[in-house]
Amino acid sequence: MPRALLPKHIISSLDLDRREVDTIFDMADEYEKKGRVSKELSGKVIALAFFEPSTRTKNSFESAVKRLGASTIGFSSSEGTSVEKGETIADTVRMLEGYSDMIIIRHKFDGTAKFASEVSHVPIINAGDGKHEHPTQSIIDLYTVRKIKGHIEGLNFCVLGDLKYGRAVNSLLRLLTKFKPGKVFLVSPQQLKLREEVKSTLNYPVIETSSLQDVIGETDVLYVTRIQKERFADEVEFEKVKESYKVDLKAVEMMKRDSIILHPLPRVNEIDRKVDKTPQAKYFYQASLGVQVRMAIIKYLFGGLK
Amino acid sequence: MSDKELLVTKIREGTVIDHIPAGRALAVLRVLGINGSEGYRVALVMNVESKKMVRKDIVKISGRTVDEKESNLITLIAPNATINIIKDYDVTKKMKMKVPSVIEGLLRCPNPSCITNNDPEAFTNFLTVSESPLLLKCSYCETIIDEMQVVKQVL
Numbered sequence: 001m002p003r004a005l006l007p008k009h010i011i012s013s014l015d016l017d018r019r020e021v022d023t024i025f026d027m028a029d030e031y032e033k034k035g036r037v038s039k040e041l042s043g044k045v046i047a048l049a050f051f052e053p054s055t056r057t058k059n060s061f062e063s064a065v066k067r068l069g070a071s072t073i074g075f076s077s078s079e080g081t082s083v084e085k086g087e088t089i090a091d092t093v094r095m096l097e098g099y100s101d102m103i104i105i106r107h108k109f110d111g112t113a114k115f116a117s118e119v120s121h122v123p124i125i126n127a128g129d130g131k132h133e134h135p136t137q138s139i140i141d142l143y144t145v146r147k148i149k150g151h152i153e154g155l156n157f158c159v160l161g162d163l164k165y166g167r168a169v170n171s172l173l174r175l176l177t178k179f180k181p182g183k184v185f186l187v188s189p190q191q192l193k194l195r196e197e198v199k200s201t202l203n204y205p206v207i208e209t210s211s212l213q214d215v216i217g218e219t220d221v222l223y224v225t226r227i228q229k230e231r232f233a234d235e236v237e238f239e240k241v242k243e244s245y246k247v248d249l250k251a252v253e254m255m256k257r258d259s260i261i262l263h264p265l266p267r268v269n270e271i272d273r274k275v276d277k278t279p280q281a282k283y284f285y286q287a288s289l290g291v292q293v294r295m296a297i298i299k300y301l302f303g304g305l306k
Numbered sequence: 307m308s309d310k311e312l313l314v315t316k317i318r319e320g321t322v323i324d325h326i327p328a329g330r331a332l333a334v335l336r337v338l339g340i341n342g343s344e345g346y347r348v349a350l351v352m353n354v355e356s357k358k359m360v361r362k363d364i365v366k367i368s369g370r371t372v373d374e375k376e377s378n379l380i381t382l383i384a385p386n387a388t389i390n391i392i393k394d395y396d397v398t399k400k401m402k403m404k405v406p407s408v409i410e411g412l413l414r415c416p417n418p419s420c421i422t423n424n425d426p427e428a429f430t431n432f433l434t435v436s437e438s439p440l441l442l443k444c445s446y447c448e449t450i451i452d453e454m455q456v457v458k459q460v461l
């Protein structure tokens with residue numbers, strides 16, 4: 001197939017250029033104005049192939065699809081599907097593309113979405129592939145920043161937590177390559193530093209440190225992620241690390257008045273619940289923007305601007 | 307060229323791969339998919355003195371030429387090798403080699419969670435991100451492997 005006729009996929013945030021991201025942001029604003037209801041995709045069927053269980057992302061996509069007037073088919077977690085009976089990912093994609101106009105896929109293996117895009121004749125959206133990427137989350141993240149701060153350029157970002165296995169972090173840092181951020185601080189325990197293969201794809205310098213205190217006062221956008229117990233061989237070590245990367249009221253006091261705190265959610269203990277009432281806490285607002293951004297992404301892949 | 311230097315009798319038609327880093331001759335054969343069952347007469351010379359290198363390996367294969375794609379794959383483990391095509395006992399051609407930009411199938415991704423290790427239809431595909439030092443990147447999970455990992459895998 002000639003290039004122009006190939007379906008457009010979103011596998012990585014690097015797949016979008018700045019103009020496309022801005023278009024998606026503007027479309028999301030439009031959908032908000034219209035009360036997040038549209039019939040533009042009426043008659044379309046969108047497959048949600050969630051091989052890995054998810055409630056948040058799946059429901060947010062499902063809501064976005066329905067609010068665009070389209071309907072969904074698919075499954076969540078491979079239990080009870082033909083995948084459990086040994087059907088390959090490729091065969092599952094071939095089946096779904098026959099029944100639908102777009103496939104939104106989540107899988108625990110790194111690279112699954114790209115592999116699916118090589119098999120599929122309909123657009124693929126990566127809704128998370130292992131520890132690799134979660135591009136739609138990063139579009140929501142920066143959309144939230146733009147909504148609150150009015151711009152993204154020049155802001156100082158601090159990304160905190162598990163930077164080694166966090167797919168949302170990879171996608172966010174990569175999406176930032178389109179926006180000329182100010183300083184970008186990466187704060188993590190030594191064993192959870194950003195992987196070199198991701199760092200090498202960034203076009204701006206990063207400042208790596210294991211101390212949040214050192215950089216929190218300069219931060220405009222604090223992006224918090226969860227540190228998972230499974231990443232540590234030693235329980236004692238995990239408990240120590242967990243405490244030193246927790247965002248509590250003391251930490252917020254050191255932050256600028258107009259700085260913001262984001263989190264891809266679900267949050268466990270990494271942000272103290274007392275922080276929820278501070279003006280900096282924007283993570284629930286961020287989550288609430290997910291549907292209109294996903295509406296915009298889906299519509300964009302079906303043929304861009306109205 | 308002295309007969310002393312030859313170590314084995316001259317071949318009439320075939321390929322001589324010279325200046326292989328010492329110890330990697332078997333890896334070169336592996337890249338070419340030669341394991342002995344094909345019936346080619348193959349001479350391996352390992353760890354011999356060399357003017358250009360401290361020690362080197364040489365592979366001589368009678369009755370088989372090496373194409374451009376194969377030559378390029380050999381650069382992954384033997385970047386300074388010379389590939390000489392022999393016809394009528396003489397060197398008639400020295401293959402030009404360049405590091406391939408894409409390597410399909412030959413290598414394995416070391417990431418156990420990579421789709422290429424978990425689906426029978428997903429084959430490996432590596433992109434060259436640096437030629438020297440050699441760095442290859444899995445185009446699915448983006449794991450990077452270096453020259454030592456490539457040699458270990460091929461051997």
Ligand SMILES: Nc1ncnc2c1ncn2[C@@H]1O[C@H](COP(=O)(O)OP(=O)(O)OP(=O)(O)O)[C@@H](O)[C@H]1O
Nearest residue numbers: 307315316317318322324366388390392395396397
């Ligand atoms: N007929 C043959 N049978 C077996 N080996 C041969 C034959 N002809 C040449 N060779 C070997 O092939 C290699 C290349 O031969 P060539 O005559 O080009 O040597 P050279 O000038 O030293 O080349 P280089 O600069 O690549 O080392 C040498 O290792 C030589 O011993």
Ligand SMILES: [Mg+2]
Nearest residue numbers: 324325357358
């Ligand atoms: Mg010589």
Ligand SMILES: [Zn+2]
Nearest residue numbers: 415420444447
């Ligand atoms: Zn891989």
